Amino acid sequence: MFANLHPYFIAAIGGxxxxxxxxxxxxxxxxxxGVSSITSEVLSAPANPDNxxxxxxxxxxxxxxxxxxxxxxxxxxxxxxxxLIPAGLLVGFGTVWGSGCxxxxxxxxxxxxxxRSLVAVGTFMATGMIAVTLMRGAA
Amino acid sequence: xxxxxxxxxFRAGRLGLAFSAGLVFAAGLVVSGMTQPLKVMxxxxxxxxxxxxxxxLWDPTLAFVMGxxxxxxxxxxxxxxxxxxxPLFDPQFDEPRQNQIDVPLxxxxxxxxxxxxxxxxxxxxxxxxxxxxxxxxxxxxxxxxGMLICKSFLRKKTSPES
Numbered sequence: 001m002f003a004n005l006h007p008y009f010i011a012a013i014g015g016x017x018x019x020x021x022x023x024x025x026x027x028x029x030x031x032x033x034g035v036s037s038i039t040s041e042v043l044s045a046p047a048n049p050d051n052x053x054x055x056x057x058x059x060x061x062x063x064x065x066x067x068x069x070x071x072x073x074x075x076x077x078x079x080x081x082x083x084l085i086p087a088g089l090l091v092g093f094g095t096v097w098g099s100g101c102x103x104x105x106x107x108x109x110x111x112x113x114x115x116r117s118l119v120a121v122g123t124f125m126a127t128g129m130i131a132v133t134l135m136r137g138a139a
Numbered sequence: 140x141x142x143x144x145x146x147x148x149f150r151a152g153r154l155g156l157a158f159s160a161g162l163v164f165a166a167g168l169v170v171s172g173m174t175q176p177l178k179v180m181x182x183x184x185x186x187x188x189x190x191x192x193x194x195x196l197w198d199p200t201l202a203f204v205m206g207x208x209x210x211x212x213x214x215x216x217x218x219x220x221x222x223x224x225x226p227l228f229d230p231q232f233d234e235p236r237q238n239q240i241d242v243p244l245x246x247x248x249x250x251x252x253x254x255x256x257x258x259x260x261x262x263x264x265x266x267x268x269x270x271x272x273x274x275x276x277x278x279x280x281x282x283x284x285g286m287l288i289c290k291s292f293l294r295k296k297t298s299p300e301s
């Protein structure tokens with residue numbers, strides 16, 4: 001359905017949807033749509049009776065499953081396990097230690113004009129770029 | 140706070156709204172290409188900008204994702220609290236209070252960025268495709284383990300007497 005639109009335009013539409021989802025959570029529940037914080041809080045208190053976090057994660061996983069099905073999502077490993085697992089550990093550890101990821105610090109933090117989040121975004125973009133450059137040809 | 144004794148329409152509203160936000164968030168990730176690790180790495184591969192005419196082999200697409208998203212959240216965080224004294228399904232807006240730039244913030248971002256660059260997944264896209272891709276599922280499992288490791292590490296640091 002997007003075939004005749006410029007890829008940058010489609011990307012921006014996707015970004016607007018992500019922004020609207022974050023707005024919905026702020027307007028409805030007064031919470032920041034930070035995926036890493038929501039996930040790590042569910043992990044540390046899975047039986048919390050106020051389980052809006054479970055509902056958000058269910059929407060994210062079910063939505064991704066339904067909408068992503070027709071798309072070309074790579075099912076073959078793009079990275080071997082000896083890179084994929086350490087990368088996951090780094091992302092999990094780093095987002096809890098640094099209190100946020102691309103959604104919490106990026107989408108929401110920048111929207112809130114938070115200097116703290118701007119510093120975090122600049123830092124993880126920089127190390128992401130360095131990692132990609134160093135890893136080129138590694139796998 | 141929502142407690143188990145609270146009126147059920149309120150509780151249903153909270154859950155329904157959070158679920159819908161998750162669905163729309165996932166739609167945005169899929170449409171934008173964030174769920175494709177190769178695309179993410181193509182964006183982070185900034186040095187490829189030198190290869191050929193601008194932008195070379197660098198793929199700037201994902202900058203438009205962040206741009207589109209932040210345009211909306213700038214309005215969201217500027218307007219919502221003026222339009223309504225409290226959220227629809229919560230007594231108050233839970234504004235992040237931290238504003239210091241400290242070692243955990245920078246250290247965490249350094250580690251997160253490194254992992255993001257190595258695999259091309261950040262937490263949202265990994266969860267959104269966890270049931271579609273074996274890669275994403277393995278990554279998600281490792282990510283959850285990393286979160287638990289960090290939590291126990293922080294707990295030890297803040298309560299040395301226990």
